[in-house]
Amino acid sequence: MTDTFGQVVRVNAGKSGMLYDSAFAIEPDMRVFDPVFYADRARPVSAGGRNAAWFVHDRWGSGVLRKYRRGGLVARINKSHYVWNGAENTRSFAEFRLLQSMHVQGLPVPKVVAASYTRSWCFYQAALITETLPGTRPLASVLKDMPATADPGALAKACANSIYLMHKANVWHADLNAFNILVDGNNKAWLIDFDKGRQLVMTDSLCEANLNRLKRSLEKVLQQQGLAFWEHLHRFYIKNQ
Template sequence: MTDRTAQAVRVNAGSNGMLYDPAFSITPALRVFEPAFYAERARPVSAGGRNAAWFVQDQWGCGVLRQYRRGGLVARFNKSHYVWNGAENTRSFAEFRLLQYMHARGLPVPRVVAAGYNRSLCFYRAALITETLPDTKPLASVLKDLSDTVHITALAEACARSIYLMHRANVWHADLNAFNLLVDASNKVWLIDFDKGRQLVMTASLCNDNLNRLKRSLEKVLQQQGLVFWEHLSRFYAKNQ
């Protein structure tokens, strides 16, 4: 069964399901969520991704394939299975919908290509493909190589602006950290990894929770340098309000 809703094509095939953006000429089959499908056109992401992310290339372009993996203690006995609660509640479909919502509003997020799941009894596995953001580096990596005060201040302002736009669109990021903000060659800051993200009425408390999570990440990765950067970012964020 195929139906078109909210600029997405949905394909159901037994215990499998897939959403994809029709702007991308992707193969409508669950095998596109396996790196083996791309053969030599799949390359593991070296940082992050819990060893389950690849840069891939196909007829529709270049993207990042991410298979959902659990973290924390539960990952010791269950790395990739989640409790089934309906297709639209799968991690992949939820993130697909959220990214489409954000991209349609001009927010600095990657375009989402496709989302899929494979159900087995009461559990499922899931995967997502997003379009590659060319010439980008994680904020943490950029800051390590940056010492010029003018550039640091400009980058803090760009980070604050992107986060503010996300919050103004009533989007909550579940894991806002120094690796989920990417900086491109023009100093534009992109937001990635919206697994477990949600559309919420972003109260001051929720906004602060997001920002404080980023602060902890910056301090952990960059120590004092991270805290100094955070002070700049916090000041610029407040000016946007």
Template sequence: MTDTLGQVVRVKAGNSGMLYDPAFAIAPDLRVFKPGFYADRVQPVSAGGRNAAWFVHDQWGYGVLRQYRRGGLVARFNKSHYVWNGAENTRSFAEFRLLQYMHAQGLPVPKVVAASYERSWCFYRAALITQTLPNTKPLASVLQDMPATADISALAQACAHSIFLMHRANVWHADLNAFNILVDTDNKAWLIDFDKGRQLVMTASLCDDNLNRLKRSLEKVLPQQGLVFWEDLHRFYTKNQ
């Protein structure tokens, strides 16, 4: 069944469902959200993903499959189940819709391929597939590989610009950190992982919350160099305003 936007196909089978972008010739089959479906065309993501993310490829192209996992203390007794509150309120469908909106606005985010949920009584599990961003590395890895004396201003400016565009489009990132910004070989900064992200009126306070979350992440990864980079980034971000 095609939804009202005409740009998304919805498939429902029993207590499970999926959305997918018809621009991708992905099979309307919930097995595409299981890494075993891809046989030898799957590879675990080494950085981040809570051991539940894989690089995959099939007839539709190359992507990242991510199964939603809980973090923090809750994960000790519940790794992957969430309270059911309707299909459109699942983590995967919400992130799918947000990424589609952001991509339509021309923001530096990956194209979303498909989203799914599997319901069991009052709970559900979820997964998402996004298109791979080729030739990219996490910001944390880029900074770690750079000499201490390297000029970081161009990289800081690129990251600041991407974050500013996101905020100008009234999007709040729930976990903006040094691993959720990817940098390509053209020094373009891409933003990923919009689980729990939302469209909000981005006040100065909300923008600062995002930037300070990134600051804490950078200081944790690279205490001194990370802080210097963030100060440069913040200076460029402020100039955009």
């Protein structure tokens, strides 16, 4: 069964299902969520992704294929299975809907291409494809390569502005870290990986919690340089309020 509403197409096939944006000429086939399908047109993402993300290229364009993986202690016994509670409640479908809503609002996030789930008894596995953001690098990498004498002000302001716009749109990021902010050649900061993110009223405490999560990440990856950058970012964020 295929239901079309707006630009989103939903395909159900037995115990599997997918959503895709009809603006992309992607095949309505579950194989597009397997990096093997792309052969030599798939290569692993080196930074972040829990070893479950690939840059892929096909006739519809270039994207990032990400399979959902658990983190923390749970991952030692269960790396990729989640409890089934309906298609619309899967991690992939929820992230697809959120990203599409954010993109329509003009927020700095990648276009979402397709999302999938595959059921197995009372569990499911999931995957998501988003469009590649050309010329971008993780914030952590940009800061590592930044000369000690360079002024990080413009970059900190760009990151603060993007985070502020996300919060103003009442979107909560579940894992705002130094690898989930990508920076392009024009110093624009893009936000990625909205797994478990959701739309809710962003109170001051929730906004600060997001910012503090980023602070911990920057400190872990870059120590004092990361903390100094966060201070710059935080000051610009406050000015936006």
